Structures are given as C-alpha cells and as structure tokens.
Amino acid sequence: MSQSILIVNNVATNRIVLNVKLSAAQYTVHQAHSGAAALRVLRTNSIDMVLLDVDLPDMDGTRLCRNIRALPRSKNCLILAAMENEPLDKKKEIMAAGADDYLQKPVDDKILLARVRRLFRARAAETELQLRDGTAQALGFAEAAASFQGAAHISVVAGDRTARDDWRASLQEFSNHRLEGLSRCDALSQESPELAPDIFVISARDTEETFGLSLLTELRSNPNTRHSGIVVVLPYENHNLSAIALDMGADDLVYEGFDPAELSLRLNVLIDRKRQNDTLRQQVRTGLQAAVTDQLTGLFNRRYAMPHLKRIADRAKRTDQSFAVMILDLDHFKQVNDQYGHATGDKVLAEVAKRLRDNLRPFDMVARFGGEEFLIVMPDTPLHQAKQAAERIRKLIAKDPIEVPFQDSSIHVSTSIGVAVGSPPHRSTFDVQQLLNDADSALYDAKAEGRNQVTLARGAAA
Amino acid sequence: MSQSILIVNNVATNRIVLNVKLSAAQYTVHQAHSGAAALRVLRTNSIDMVLLDVDLPDMDGTRLCRNIRALPRSKNCLILAAMENEPLDKKKEIMAAGADDYLQKPVDDKILLARVRRLFRARAAETELQLRDGTAQALGFAEAAASFQGAAHISVVAGDRTARDDWRASLQEFSNHRLEGLSRCDALSQESPELAPDIFVISARDTEETFGLSLLTELRSNPNTRHSGIVVVLPYENHNLSAIALDMGADDLVYEGFDPAELSLRLNVLIDRKRQNDTLRQQVRTGLQAAVTDQLTGLFNRRYAMPHLKRIADRAKRTDQSFAVMILDLDHFKQVNDQYGHATGDKVLAEVAKRLRDNLRPFDMVARFGGEEFLIVMPDTPLHQAKQAAERIRKLIAKDPIEVPFQDSSIHVSTSIGVAVGSPPHRSTFDVQQLLNDADSALYDAKAEGRNQVTLARGAAA
Numbered sequence: 001m002s003q004s005i006l007i008v009n010n011v012a013t014n015r016i017v018l019n020v021k022l023s024a025a026q027y028t029v030h031q032a033h034s035g036a037a038a039l040r041v042l043r044t045n046s047i048d049m050v051l052l053d054v055d056l057p058d059m060d061g062t063r064l065c066r067n068i069r070a071l072p073r074s075k076n077c078l079i080l081a082a083m084e085n086e087p088l089d090k091k092k093e094i095m096a097a098g099a100d101d102y103l104q105k106p107v108d109d110k111i112l113l114a115r116v117r118r119l120f121r122a123r124a125a126e127t128e129l130q131l132r133d134g135t136a137q138a139l140g141f142a143e144a145a146a147s148f149q150g151a152a153h154i155s156v157v158a159g160d161r162t163a164r165d166d167w168r169a170s171l172q173e174f175s176n177h178r179l180e181g182l183s184r185c186d187a188l189s190q191e192s193p194e195l196a197p198d199i200f201v202i203s204a205r206d207t208e209e210t211f212g213l214s215l216l217t218e219l220r221s222n223p224n225t226r227h228s229g230i231v232v233v234l235p236y237e238n239h240n241l242s243a244i245a246l247d248m249g250a251d252d253l254v255y256e257g258f259d260p261a262e263l264s265l266r267l268n269v270l271i272d273r274k275r276q277n278d279t280l281r282q283q284v285r286t287g288l289q290a291a292v293t294d295q296l297t298g299l300f301n302r303r304y305a306m307p308h309l310k311r312i313a314d315r316a317k318r319t320d321q322s323f324a325v326m327i328l329d330l331d332h333f334k335q336v337n338d339q340y341g342h343a344t345g346d347k348v349l350a351e352v353a354k355r356l357r358d359n360l361r362p363f364d365m366v367a368r369f370g371g372e373e374f375l376i377v378m379p380d381t382p383l384h385q386a387k388q389a390a391e392r393i394r395k396l397i398a399k400d401p402i403e404v405p406f407q408d409s410s411i412h413v414s415t416s417i418g419v420a421v422g423s424p425p426h427r428s429t430f431d432v433q434q435l436l437n438d439a440d441s442a443l444y445d446a447k448a449e450g451r452n453q454v455t456l457a458r459g460a461a462a
Numbered sequence: 463m464s465q466s467i468l469i470v471n472n473v474a475t476n477r478i479v480l481n482v483k484l485s486a487a488q489y490t491v492h493q494a495h496s497g498a499a500a501l502r503v504l505r506t507n508s509i510d511m512v513l514l515d516v517d518l519p520d521m522d523g524t525r526l527c528r529n530i531r532a533l534p535r536s537k538n539c540l541i542l543a544a545m546e547n548e549p550l551d552k553k554k555e556i557m558a559a560g561a562d563d564y565l566q567k568p569v570d571d572k573i574l575l576a577r578v579r580r581l582f583r584a585r586a587a588e589t590e591l592q593l594r595d596g597t598a599q600a601l602g603f604a605e606a607a608a609s610f611q612g613a614a615h616i617s618v619v620a621g622d623r624t625a626r627d628d629w630r631a632s633l634q635e636f637s638n639h640r641l642e643g644l645s646r647c648d649a650l651s652q653e654s655p656e657l658a659p660d661i662f663v664i665s666a667r668d669t670e671e672t673f674g675l676s677l678l679t680e681l682r683s684n685p686n687t688r689h690s691g692i693v694v695v696l697p698y699e700n701h702n703l704s705a706i707a708l709d710m711g712a713d714d715l716v717y718e719g720f721d722p723a724e725l726s727l728r729l730n731v732l733i734d735r736k737r738q739n740d741t742l743r744q745q746v747r748t749g750l751q752a753a754v755t756d757q758l759t760g761l762f763n764r765r766y767a768m769p770h771l772k773r774i775a776d777r778a779k780r781t782d783q784s785f786a787v788m789i790l791d792l793d794h795f796k797q798v799n800d801q802y803g804h805a806t807g808d809k810v811l812a813e814v815a816k817r818l819r820d821n822l823r824p825f826d827m828v829a830r831f832g833g834e835e836f837l838i839v840m841p842d843t844p845l846h847q848a849k850q851a852a853e854r855i856r857k858l859i860a861k862d863p864i865e866v867p868f869q870d871s872s873i874h875v876s877t878s879i880g881v882a883v884g885s886p887p888h889r890s891t892f893d894v895q896q897l898l899n900d901a902d903s904a905l906y907d908a909k910a911e912g913r914n915q916v917t918l919a920r921g922a923a924a
Contacts, residue, residue: 002651003684025680026650113676117683124685128743188488189464214575217709218487221579222465223586247679247710281590284746291752295765303757334796342832342902370804371833440804 003120004028004046008038008064009053018051021109027116035059039067042074049078049119051112053105054094062090065097078119082107088261095269114243118251122273129280152177152271157187157215158203158233167201167233167260174264177271184215190224198274199229199267204245205256213245220249227277229270233258294368296346297353305367305375306432312365312379313422313432322423324386326376327439328356328393331414331451333372340411344404348413351402359396360389383421383456390417390454398452414452418443421457465582466490466508470500470526471515480513483571484578497521501529504536511540511581513574515567516556524552527559540581544569550723557731576705580713584735591742614639614733619649619677620665620695629663629695629722636726639733646677652686660736661691661729666707667718675707682711689739691732695720756830758808759815767829767837768894774827774841775884775894784885786848788838789901790818790855793876793913795834802873806866810875813864821858822851845883845918852879852916860914876914880905883919 005027009015015031022029030045032038035058041047050068054061061081068074081094081102091102100119103112154177158164164181172179180197184206190196200219204212216232219225232245232253245253251273252266292304300308309325316323330336330352337345349372356366356374369375376393378386394415401410420438422430438457446455467489471477477493484491492507494500497520503509512530516523523543530536543556543564553564562581565574616639620626626643634641642659646668652658662681666674678694681687694707694715707715713735714728754766762770771787778785792798792814799807811834818828818836831837838855840848856877863872882900884892900919908917 001653001686025676026647114679117679120685121683121688124683124688127685185488191463213709214487217576217579221583221586223582223589224463226583226586244706244710247675248706284750287750287753288746290765291749303752 002026002028003048004030005049005051005116006030006032006038006041006045006047007051008032008035008056009051010034010056011053014053021113022051022116025113033057035064035067038064039071042068042071042077047074047077049080049116050074051116052079052081052099054081054083061099062093062097065094065099069098078123080115080119088259088265091262092265095265101269108239108242110239110243111246114246118246122251126277126280129277129284152198152267152274154179154199154201154267155182155187155197156180156201157182157184159184159206160203163203163205170260171201171264171267174261175267177267187215188218188222188225190222193224193227196225196228199231199270200225201231201233201263201267203233203235204241205233205235213241213248213250216245216248216250227274227281229267229274231263231266231270297350297368299353299357299374300365300367302367302369302375305365305369305377308365308367309375309377309436310432312377313430313435316379316422316424317430320424321380322382322421324376324378324381324383324389324419324421325435325439326378326386326390326393326417326419327369327436327443328374328376328390328415328417329443329447330372331416331447333413336411336413340404344411347404348402348411352397352413352415355397356393359393381421382423386419386421387454387456390419393417394452394454416443416446416451417454418446419454419456464488464490465510466492467511467513467578468492468494468500468503468507468509469513470494470497470518471513472496472518473515476515483575484513487575489578495519497526497529500526501533504530504533504539509536509539511542511578512536513578514541514543514561516543516545523561524555524559527556527561531560540585542577542581550721550727553724554727557727563731570701570704572701572705573708576708580708584713588739588742591739591746614660614729614736616641616661616663616729617644617649617659618642618663619644619646621646621668622665625665625667632722633663633726633729636723637729639729649677650680650684650687652684655686655689658686658690661693661732662687663693663695663725663729665695665697666703667695667697675703675710675712678707678710678712689736689743691729691736693725693728693732756815759812759830761815761819761836762827762829764829764831764837767827767831767839770827770829771837771839771898772894774839775892775897778841778884778886779892782886783842784844784883786838786840786843786845786851786881786883787897787901788840788848788852788855788879788881789831789898789905790836790838790852790877790879791905791909792834793878793909795875798873798875802866806873809866810864810873814859814875814877817859818855821855843883844885848881848883849916849918852881855879856914856916878905878908878913879916880908881916881918 005022007015007018007029009018010033019029019031030041030047032041035056038050052061052064056064061083065079068079079099081099082105083102085104094102101115103115156164156168156179168179168181187200202215206212207214216230219228219230229251230249232250234241234253234255237255242253251270254263292300294301312323333345336348353368356376360366360376363379365377367375378389394417398414401412403410418439419442420435422435442455442457446453467484469477469480469491471480472495481491481493492503492509494503497518500512514523514526518526523545527541530541541561543561544567545564547566556564563577565577618626618630618641630641630643649662664677668674669676678692681690681692691713692711694712696703696715696717699717704715713732716725754762756763774785795807798810815830818838822828822838825841827839829837840851856879860876863874865872880901881904882897884897904917904919908915
C-alpha cells in the first residue's frame with residue numbers, strides 16, 4: 001500500500017502537474033477543487049496527507065484545516081499548506097488550525113517532494129513510539145505530555161561570530177526561549193540527550209564537506225543530539241541543496257536574511273513536536289521498566305524473577321558457587337485484609353517489601369512472587385549464611401509493628417520462610433524448579449510448625 | 463562529550479592526516495601505531511570506534527579484531543577496517559572476527575567520514591532499542607534473537623529490466639536468500655513492514671531527482687520500508703554522491719560492475735543487523751504490552767484497569783449512561799492452593815479468567831485485580847442488566863468443574879461477586895473510588911452471606 005495524498009487546489013492545471021509529480025513518486029493521489037470536495041474525499045477515503053493550496057473558492061484554508069481535524073477519519077492526517085506571502089498572523093492561524101507545515105508559493109517541486117518525505121518520515125517515527133491509548137494512560141504519562149510548558153533551549157551555531165550573535169539577538173526579540181550562540185565544536189560536544197539543546201539553528205556556510213551540511217549529518221549521527229530539532233540556514237536559495245538538507249534529516253530550513261518572526265513561528269512548531277516525542281520516548285522507557293516491576297511494592301515482579309533466578313543458577317553452575325532461594329510468606333495476612341481492609345493490607349505489603357530491600361545486599365534479588373509471597377535469591381551464599389540471613393529477615397519483620405495511617409493501632413506481622421540452597425557438590429540442586437519446590441515445601445513446614453519461623457528444605461542438613 | 467575514535471595505523475603521516483580530518487569533525491581522537499599499542503589504548507580509554515588499517519607490524523587485522531572483542535571495555539565498540547583489495551576470504555575473516563564494516567584502500571576522506579557517521583547513526587538507533595539485560599530476558603525474547611535463521615527476502619530494484627535480472631541472477635549464485643526483481647513502483651507499494659523485503663538493492667541510475675537517490679529517500683520515508691536495509695548501486699564511482707547516499711540513509715553502497723560475491727557478503731552483514739533490530743523492536747512492543755497484562759491469566763492487570771475504569775466513568779458522565787463495576791472473588795481459593803499446590807491454583811485462575819473473557823462483550827473490560835480477585839467494568843450497563851450479567855457469570859463458573867492436568871479429580875470453584883453501578887441521576891456514584899469501595903463492600907456481604915452469590919451495593923435498590 002503506497003501512501004495516499006489528497007491535492008486540494010482550485011486550478012485544474014496545478015492539480016494535473018502535481019498529480020504527475022506525486023504519482024511518479026508512487027504516491028496514491030486524490031484530487032479536490034474546493035474545500036467541500038476535499039471534505040467529501042476525506043470522509044470516504046483513507047488519506048495520509050493533504051496538500052492544501054489555501055486559495056479556494058468556497059472556504060478559507062484555516063477553516064478547512066479545522067474541518068479536516070474535526071472529521072474522525074482525517075483528524076490525524078498530515079496537512080501541508082501552500083500560500084502566498086501572507087502576513088505572519090495568517091500563517092500562525094493556519095498552523096494553529098492544524099496544519100503541520102506550510103510553504104510559500106510558488107513551490108518548487110523538489111522542495112515540495114522533500115517536505116512531503118520529511119513529514120512522512122517524522123510521522124512514521126512518531127507512530128512507532130505511540131502506545132495504545134490505554135497503555136499510555138495506564139502508565140500514567142498522558143498528563144505529563146501536556147503539562148510541561150517551560151522555555152525551550154535553542155542553540156544558534158555559526159562559525160562567523162557576528163552572524164551568530166545577530167541571529168540570536170533577532171530571534172530573542174520574538175521568543176521567550178533560552179537562546180545561546182555556539183561554536184561548531186561546542187555543538188558537537190553535548191554531555192547527554194537531556195542536556196542537549198531542543199533545537200539547533202545551524203549555518204551551512206561554514207564548511208565545504210557535503211555542501212556545507214556536514215554539521216547537520218554529524219549532529220544526526222551523534223547519540224546526544226540525534227533527537228534535537230535542526231533548522232538549517234542556507235547561504236542562498238538553492239532548491240537542490242534544500243531538498244538534500246531535508247532528506248539528510250533537517251527538520252526545517254531557511255535562507256540567510258530570514259525573517260526572525262517567521263523563524264520563531266517555525267521554531268515553536270518544532271519545539272512542540274520535539275517535546276511530544278521526548279514524552280513518547282520516556283513513556284516507552286517507563287513502560288518497559290513497568291513490565292518487570294510490581295507496582296504496589298516497587299520490587300521486581302514474578303515475570304522478572306524467574307529468568308533472573310535462572311541466570312543466577314547458570315552462573316553458580318559455571319563458577320561452582322552456592323546460592324540461596326527463599327520463599328517468604330506473611331502469616332495470617334488474610335486476617336489483616338479482612339480486619340483492616342485491602343488498602344491497609346497493601347500498606348503492610350509495601351512496608352515489608354521496603355524492609356526486605358533495605359536489609360539485603362545490592363546483588364541479592366527480592367521480588368514479589370504472589371499476593372503476600374516474596375522470593376529472595378542470594379548469589380554466592382552457602383547454607384549456613386542463608387539460614388542466618390533468613391533468621392535476620394524474620395526477626396526484623398516481626399520486631400517492629402507496622403505503622404498504618406488512619407488506624408489507631410499499628411500492626412504486628414510475622415513471616416514464615418522456606419530456604420533452599422543450590423550447592424556445588426549436589427549438581428541436581430541447581431535445577432531451578434526443584435529449588436523452588438523445595439523452598440515451597442520448607443515454607444509449608446514452617447507454616448505447619450506454627451509460623452514465624454525459618455525452615456530449611458529437607459535434605460539440606462545444616 | 464564528543465564521540466571518541468582510535469586510529470590504528472602503521473604509518474605516521476596517515477595517522478596525522480586522519481587525525482586532522484577527524485578532529486575537524488569534532489571527534490576525540492586517539493592514535494596507535496600497532497596492534498599492541500591499540501589494545502593498550504582500549505584498556506584504559508573509553509573508545510566508541512576503531513579505525514583500523516589492517517597493515518600492522520605486530521598483528522594481523524583479524525587477530526586484532528578478536529583481541530578487541532575480548533576486552534570487556536571494547537567488546538561493543540565499532541570497528542571499521544581498511545584493507546588492500548584482498549581476496550574475499552580475508553574480508554569474510556575480518557568481519558567474522560568482529561569488524562562492523564570494511565573499506566578498500568585508498569580510502570577517500572568524504573566516504574570515510576560518511577561511513578563513520580553511518581556506523582555511529584546505526585549504533586545510536588540500536589542502543590536506544592536495547593533493553594536492560596534483565597528486562598530483555600525477563601520478557602522471554604533473549605532466545606528468539608538467536609533462533610531465527612531462515613532465508614532473507616532481498617529485492618533488486620532497477621528500471622532497466624535487464625540490469626535487474628542480471629544482478630538478481632548473479633547474486634543468487636552466491637546466496638541462499640530469496641531474491642526477486644522489483645520495479646520502482648512495486649518497491650514503494652509494500653503492504654506492511656513485516657511483508658516488506660529485508661533488504662533493497664536499488665539502482666540510482668533511474669531518476670534525476672536528488673541525483674538519482676529519490677527512491678532511497680522515498681523508501682526511508684515510507685513506514686513499511688523505513689527499517690529495511692538499503693544498498694545503493696551508483697552508476698559510477700563518485701565520492702560526493704557516495705557520501706550523500708550514506709548520509710541520506712543508505713546502509714551500504716556499491717558501483718555498477720560490482721563483484722556479486724562481495725556484495726553477498728555485505729548483504730549478509732546487513733541481514734544480520736536487520737534481524738537483530740527487528741527483534742529489539744519486537745521486544746519493545748512486547749514489553750509495553752506486558753506492562754499492562756497479567757502474565758498468568760493474560761487479562762489486563764491492575765495498572766491498566768484503574769485508568770481504564772476512570773476513562774469509562776468519564777465517558778459515562780459525558781454521555782449520561784450507566785456503567786457497572788463488579789469485583790469477583792474466588793471462594794475458598796486458599797484451600798485450592800493448600801490442597802493441590804500453587805501450580806494447580808494458577809491453572810484454576812487461568813481457567814476462570816478464560817471463562818470471564820469468553821462470556822463478556824468485547825467492550826467490557828476484565829482485569830485481574832489481585833490474587834484471586836477480578837475486576838469487571840461494563841460500559842452502558844444499567845443495574846438490572848449488571849445484575850443479570852453477574853448472575854450469569856456466577857453460574858457459569860460454578861457449573862462445570864475445572865479440569866486440572868495430573869489431578870485425579872476436577873475442581874469445583876465458586877465465586878462471590880459484588881456489584882456497583884454508576885448511574886446518571888446520582889452523579890456522586892460516578893466517583894471511581896467510591897464505586898470500587900461499594901463493590902468491595904457488596905462482595906464482603908456476599909462472602910458473609912455464604913458465598914457463591916451476587917450482592918448489589920447497598921443503596922443500589924434494584
């Protein structure tokens with residue numbers, strides 16, 4: 001399926017010329033001569049991009065953009081608007097109404113196609129980052145996207161200090177963002193993606209490599225700056241070079257002598273997009289971490305614990321070391337839930353988790369294994385040491401009652417702990433499932449013998 | 463922090479020239495005149511890429527690559543090898559030893575820098591996809607990466623049918639992969655990323671747009687082909703154009719009259735990388751899904767359920783519709799676990815989850831809320847309908863005992879269900895926490911009154 005583009009243009013010959021160009025580039029092309037005709041096409045077809053010449057007989061471009069965004073089928077399609085050199089307010093208006101980019105007429109074919117590709121490329125990258133609506137909200141980041149509205153960080157990069165200072169000063173007049181001038185060297189020496197500028201405005205006059213676009217390509221290949229927005233300032237209007245710059249990853253471009261007010265408008269568009277994408281990337285990272293974390297306690301979950309246990313067992317086999325597996329279960333936890341309610345039960349679980357985490361070594365693993373059941377895996381730990389550790393854990397949980405907000409009394413809890421150890425002379429004890437079964441049986445014995453105690457797996461004579 | 467490159471070259475003047483070029487591009491440069499010196503630098507410095515001229519006094523390139531890979535500090539650094547026009551076996555050998563790319567001497571500066579950028583760009587994209595070691599394994603995909611070794615799908619794209627057929631046939635001689643000839647139009651009409659070719663080998667002779675590189679840029683901006691590997695075949699050797707092609711996203715390039723055996727070697731490198739990246743992307747998708755899924759039952763988890771419930775409540779408020787919230791708890795589930803063991807208990811939970819999922823409407827949500835507790839949210843559902851649904855669910859779980867493998871008998875389970883309904887006349891009932899509390903209290907009543915029954919929240923007179 002090729003990508004589909006709707007040409008909206010009042011002039012038949014313009015439509016024909018565009019159709020030829022876009023069809024040659026293998027896009028599926030639809031056409032409309034008016035705003036109403038465009039909306040008809042959008043209601044019945046799946047359209048990826050609207051190429052909108054705003055000079056229409058029946059509707060102004062801003063209104064059409066709003067109408068496009070109001071249709072469920074086209075609310076996410078891309079809109080590239082072409083217009084005469086209108087006052088800046090008109091441009092702002094159409095961008096606010098939902099256009100993704102605009103060009104000034106007459107539009108050169110090469111640049112038009114390169115802009116189309118740039119929009120499609122950016123959209124494809126964004127789409128990959130999108131989570132299902134539910135997932136994003138479930139991970140609690142839906143609000144974060146909208147909330148951050150502070151000043152952005154924009155760097156103006158040019159070898160010529162005067163140009164750099166002039167551009168910076170003229171942009172600052174129209175902007176509340178933090179603007180700084182940078183040398184090419186400093187631009188390429190960012191410490192981290194978080195500290196890198198949101199946007200680079202870079203001069204293409206400085207070097208001859210790759211037609212003066214080497215800074216663009218270097219910023220794009222640097223892990224700290226690859227997600228920054230980049231606006232290229234070309235020394236003079238050159239359609240070939242403009243298309244190359246866009247295809248090499250420039251997000252936008254202007255020519256020397258640009259109107260700083262207009263560039264500021266374009267910068268704001270890029271800043272919004274950059275922030276949205278930063279949020280999406282953050283959501284992905286958070287989501288992946290959430291996949292292996294128990295939400296209530298912050299411990300690892302069972303999904304993480306099982307393969308981790310397997311890795312520790314494999315490593316112990318290789319290095320001929322013992323390791324310990326403990327299953328720990330809160331005693332009479334159902335009574336806590338029944339007597340104080342689930343919310344209090346959850347607080348107890350969280351506090352027990354905290355005590356466990358604070359009292360184990362950094363390389364021990366503690367996971368929530370089930371409702372009130374925890375798994376502890378201790379690498380490089382022989383039986384007597386495992387027994388001591390389990391005893392210590394049992395005591396520290398039984399000793400201090402757990403304070404619970406809004407309850408008059410604090411709650412005493414105790415734990416039963418089953419301990420199994422995989423140790424080198426008994427190779428069979430390295431079987432992970434067997435170890436878990438052994439620890440589980442030991443836990444069962446601890447429960448049967450009155451709870452609040454540590455029991456070693458049978459056969460593991462201490 | 464700029465990226466760091468180690469130049470390994472036996473000839474001092476070569477090192478000096480390279481140093482000037484790379485420093486101008488703002489890389490941090492280290493130098494070594496021999497294999498031993500290179501390893502010393504790698505042991506004590508953090509190096510991102512080694513530019514290795516294999517003509518060394520003390521060590522052949524293959525051995526040095528192996529040694530580099532054996533050092534913990536440099537096992538992941540990039541290696542770009544430069545060599546005379548050696549037999550293909552030599553090239554294979556050095557790639558097998560761990561080089562990421564190789565170039566034939568003499569190496570043009572522009573091309574060298576573009577190759578360096580390409581390697582850095584690819585590495586940065588890969589690194590972003592990497593999950594923490596533990597996360598990847600926890601999600602169960604560590605093995606998947608290595609296992610898939612079938613034939614790859616390679617498309618040769620050229621307007622000239624004869625060239626296309628010749629290239630395809632000559633490549634097929636050296637390859638077990640599935641090779642096909644495609645027109646430019648077919649290349650751009652892929653149905654999905656999964657069905658698109660792993661690799662495109664494209665002729666840059668066909669069009670004049672962007673120096674014949676328009677197909678490259680169009681494939682890169684198309685969501686279905688943006689992750690495919692792309693090798694550009696340039697009509698003749700041209701250093702400028704080569705650098706542009708690499709900076710526009712070509713993964714590799716050759717010139718017409720290429721050696722098909724050598725191109726096959728290069729294709730295999732790209733295929734491996736493509737597959738690794740496909741796996742990484744799949745891991746990310748799976749990981750995100752896992753974050754909202756209960757592993758045991760495949761239902762949504764609590765993390766997903768809560769904001770989803772909130773969304774349904776908000777929507778009900780807007781549309782003035784009722785919606786139902788049920789909390790369902792298995793009766794005496796602890797006895798199942800105690801009597802038959804946790805494994806059997808898990809099977810029971812999974813079967814209950816299946817029955818719930820199979821017997822609700824597609825837009826109802828069912829989630830595992832806690833150990834043996836499930837949450838059901840039914841949009842657009844008034845009280846009497848919710849009551850009927852809950853009664854139906856209760857019956858279908860109590861009716862047929864659950865078959866459990868390796869147990870002589872099947873297990874009878876029953877459920878208690880608490881039901882609360884948010885309905886328009888009572889705006890306060892749209893408070894999500896209140897609804898959950900009401901359903902929970904109703905569940906408690908159902909338990910108190912003997913279990914295996916449905917109870918409506920107090921105040922919700924039917």
